[in-house]
Amino acid sequence: MTNIIRAFIQLVAAVFLFFLIGLAIAILLIQNSWLDMRFDSEYMVTISLLTGLWFYFLTTFMNAKKFAIWESARISVVISILCMAVTAVITITGGSFSILPSYVVRKSLFLEEMLTLDGMNILLIILIPIGIAIMAFAVWSSKKTKTKTASKTGWNQLSRFQKFGMMSLYGLIALFLLVYLGxxxxxxxxxxxxxxxxxxxxxxxxxxxxxxxxxxxxxxxxxxxxxxxxxxxxxxxxxxxxxxxxxxxxxxxxxxxxxxxxxxxxxxxxxxxxxxxxxxxxxxxxxxxxxxxxxxxxxxxxxxxxxxxxxxxxxxxxxxxxxxxxxxxxxxxxxxxxxxxxxxxxxxxxxxxxxxxxxxxxxxxxxxxxxxxxxxxxxxxxxxxxxxxxxx
Incomplete structure (x- = not known):
């Protein structure tokens, strides 16, 4: 039961960290008016979330620990602060702090018909502190526990050719989805x-x-x-x-x-x-x-x-x-x-x-x-x- 809880915490931490990354990138891209008219940059959040799930899969089922950046205190703190700072500065200076983040998240998660902007704002206010707390707990628990894996397809057992193939395939799928959605x-x-x-x-x-x-x-x-x-x-x-x-x-x-x-x-x-x-x-x-x-x-x-x-x-x-x-x-x-x-x-x-x-x-x-x-x-x-x- 403890392992299941820990795995769930690691999953939430991975998804949350990449959510922050995707949100910051999307808001940065939206500032370019030429690009914003031709491309729905909001879906960078979607692709970033999928990347977080992909890294979690590699870490959990293939023992590719170097992809578990959410388990590193230094990396996760730096990325989180940087992404939240970029998001806050751009939206506050643009006078859209209560509109743009919720608009981006709502669209990228296909929740436009389910939530209003105010409802999305309330959800973000609740979930962001929870996400930060879970990510902090994930960093702490990773230092206390060494993960044992029964996977027969460990990352280190793959050849360089196979590693390149797996990452290339995911990259192509992510690029197709980004172009298709955006x-x-x-x-x-x-x-x-x-x-x-x-x-x-x-x-x-x-x-x-x-x-x-x-x-x-x-x-x-x-x-x-x-x-x-x-x-x-x-x-x-x-x-x-x-x-x-x-x-x-x-x-x-x-x-x-x-x-x-x-x-x-x-x-x-x-x-x-x-x-x-x-x-x-x-x-x-x-x-x-x-x-x-x-x-x-x-x-x-x-x-x-x-x-x-x-x-x-x-x-x-x-x-x-x-x-x-x-x-x-x-x-x-x-x-x-x-x-x-x-x-x-x-x-x-x-x-x-x-x-x-x-x-x-x-x-x-x-x-x-x-x-x-x-x-x-x-x-x-x-x-x-x-x-x-x-x-x-």
Whole structure:
């Protein structure tokens, strides 16, 4: 019970310290009128809070003690005083001490419909002293208690390559969230693209790409890479649309090359993050299944998986990254395996749009049955020979 309480105190201390950091940075950025007109700097608080949670995760579950800056009396005191001083000076001199901090916090925590500015002020008056007290207690308790961790993935056990991968991945996610939340036009464009892809609206997605003019191919390629790494969006809609918009030849080239870029990034992300982290991303059960699949079919496993459209493209890439398969085996198997579907989708996209879903599912079923037959054929033949031998 004591360990649970201590862990909770450390969590609150981490979140509070990074809350102060985010609040000070957001208020500083708001002072720039040019930036304030184009970017919602308030969401720096949101990203800072997520960073605090990320550092807490690394400290608690991976024993990365150097990230626990809230446990250091000197660092936490200096940062707290500096951040509160910046916030107080700017808001007092600007005559907005009772407005700006509450406005920033309320917006960054998505509480605009739940709390008024006065209500947010009262909440801050209550929570800030409590946060300071908890942070002081966290510093004191960290000196009295040495944390024991049962983690099998301690930070010091990771290679420099894996550490760089984990921090880079978080940095990219944080940057995307900051741009997505802070820039309304980009957020609207992304939501619009996601809607078209989710609904398999090829004609709508085509018009969406056309709105970017000469950059249509670049946007299409970036969306293909993005969906491969993070977003569970249907890539076949992008391939159909590329065929419709650029013709089946150039559409296939664009779809194939951008999908390859996404696959390579997934492969190396898995290499950098390591198996324990990848297990959290794709589940241990799924990864164990892929281990058996790779062990059984060896270098042909990726090629077979790429031929079946119903198999998750991203999952294969991540799983391959934590197996013994070499990069070039993965690269060529992926490139050749996805080529037939890419060419066919591009051709169908150029010549048909209203039957996209029907064509996709028919093609999926045909290819899946063909590959399953190819896999089961040796077993069925062996079983047939066994029965003939028994009868003989």
């Amino acid at each position: 820039q309304g036009d980009i957020r609207d464009l992304f939501n619009q693209a996601s809607g078209y892809l989710k609904d398999a609206d090829v004609e709508g997605f085509r018009d969406y790409l056309l709105s970017f003019g000469p950059l249509a191919a670049v946007v299409s390629g970036l969306l293909m890479v993005f969906q491969a790494i993070i977003a569970p969006l249907p890539a076949f809609v992008i391939t159909f649309t590329n065929g419709l918009l650029f013709g089946w030849v150039w559409g296939a080239v664009l779809s194939w090359s951008s999908a390859m870029a996404g696959a390579v990034l997934c492969f190396y992300l898995a290499k950098m993050l390591g198996r324990p982290v990848v297990e959290k991303m794709v589940t241990k059960k799924a990864l164990n299944w892929w281990d058996q699949f790779f062990e059984k079919y060896g270098k042909h496993a990726v090629f077979i998986a790429r031929l079946v459209p119903i198999v998750s493209f991203d999952l294969v890439s991540y799983a391959a990254g934590v197996t013994s398969i070499s990069f070039w085996q993965f690269f060529w198997a992926t490139g050749i395996g996805q080529l037939p579907a890419t060419i066919l989708y591009s051709y169908l996209g150029q010549n048909a749009t209203s039957t996209v879903k029907i064509l996709f599912f028919i093609f999926t079923i045909v290819i899946a049955l063909a590959v399953i037959g190819m896999i089961l054929r040796p077993k069925l033949q062996a079983r047939g020979k066994g029965k003939q031998g028994a009868n003989g």
